Amino acid sequence: MAKHTVCILGGSGFIGTTIAGRLGHDGHRVIVPTRHRERSRHLLPIPNVELVETNVHDEDALVEAIQDCTAVINLVGILNELSGPKGEGFRQSHVELPRKVVSACQRAGVGRYLHMSALGAGPEAPSLYQQTKGEGEQLVLAAQSExxxxxxxxxxxxxxxxxxxxxxxxxxxxxxxxxxFLPTPGAEFQPVWVNDVASAFIRCLDDSSTAGQALDLVGPQRYTLEELVRYTAKVAGIRRHIVPLSDSMSRLNARLLGLVPGKPFTMDNYLSATVPNVSDDNALPRLGIHPTAVEAVVPTFLGPHEKNNRYQSLRREARR
Structure with a gap:
């Protein structure tokens, strides 16, 4: 694999940290733009990672940040809007930012752009999260060119x-x-391990056959939300009575919790949960990646000895 200089937008988050760690340890130069350097200090011990203070929503600043890059990875996304007019936060993160990133790549002469969308994204989806994710996905794929x-x-x-x-x-x-109380207990998911997602991004840096495509990334098994929450309680050794809520009570729960500071569950989250978050077209095997099961990883960080297992889990996620 050729050595790259990669700019990762959202590089200090959960997925971004994993990708940055893999790339940095493999000898690639990684640039992570951030508004607040102190909040991204956990990346500093990773070799070949540089933190650059900048506003990624400023296109000129973006062009400057990616000037020497061979690739840009955009992982920026939000699950909830905490303030402002309805839909504005989603559009800024999921549509307007990708538009600026594409333009910045074109201006800076960057030849590869990897974009984080979401399963279920699409203009006809029920939630604003999914709709704006779908609009952003269509926008960036339309920019595919020589x-x-x-x-x-x-x-x-x-x-x-x-x-x-x-x-x-x-x-x-x-x-x-x-x-x-558990809202939307029947919502379906196909959880995918963060290191499998990181592997997909990294392998596609040099895989021109994936150009112009949207790749579904899912794990080997489907679960309902209730099954996953009960599994969480079992692995973590927490004895609780889980009360599945009906659809009408789930809606009411969303309306009430959407008024709570931090908005732990909103109507938009409820609407997203009405669409099965699963896929029959998993791209991981096509990329040479064997999907990792939930049961192989979750006990390493939620089990009764999770403090002792945490180091081994981190090593595993870094493939070290």
């Missing part, structure tokens, strides 16, 4: 040490007073 090779990735929920899915539910279960 000078700019574009690939989009559509993962299901991504799991691993430090994720915001299994860890979040484990935290909610621990805080629950003996029971926990």
């Amino acid at each position: 000078s700019l090779s574009v690939t989009a990735f559509r993962p299901s929920v991504v799991f691993g040490s430090g994720d915001s899915f299994f860890n979040r539910f484990a935290g909610l279960l621990r805080l629950s007073p003996g029971f926990m």
Whole structure:
């Protein structure tokens, strides 16, 4: 594999940190733009990673940040809007930013752009999250040309040490007073391991056959949300009575929690959950990646000895 200089937007997040770590340890130069350098200091121990303070929503600043890059990876996305007019935050992150990134790549002469979309994204999807993700995906794929090779990735929920899915539910279960109400218990997911997602991005840096495509990334097995939450409780050793909510109660739950600071569950989240987050067209095997099962990883960071296992889990995710 040729050595790259890769700019990762959203590089300090859960998935970005994994990709940056893999690339940096493999000898590639990694540039991570950030507004707040201090919030991204956990990346500094990774070899060949550079933090650059900049506003990624400023296209001229983007052009400067990616000037010497051979590839750009955009992982920026939000699950909820915490403030502002409805839909504005989603559009800024999922549509307007990708538009600026494509333009910046074209201006800076960057030849490869890898874009994070989402499973279920599309203009006809029920939620604003999915609609704007779909619009952004279509926008970047339309920019595919001889000078700019574009690939989009559509993962299901991504799991691993430090994720915001299994860890979040484990935290909610621990805080629950003996029971926990669970909205949308029948929502379907096909969780994919963060290191498999990172492998897909890295392999596609030099794989021109994926240009112009949107690749679904999913794990080997499908689950309902209720099954995943019960599994979380079992692995973490938390005894709680889980109360599945009906569709009408799930809607009410979303309306109420959408008013709580931090918006732990919103109507847009509810609408997203009405679309099965699964796929029959998994791109991982085509990329030479064997999808990793939830059961092979989650016990390493949620089990009763998770503190002792955390180091081994991190080593595993770094393939070290």
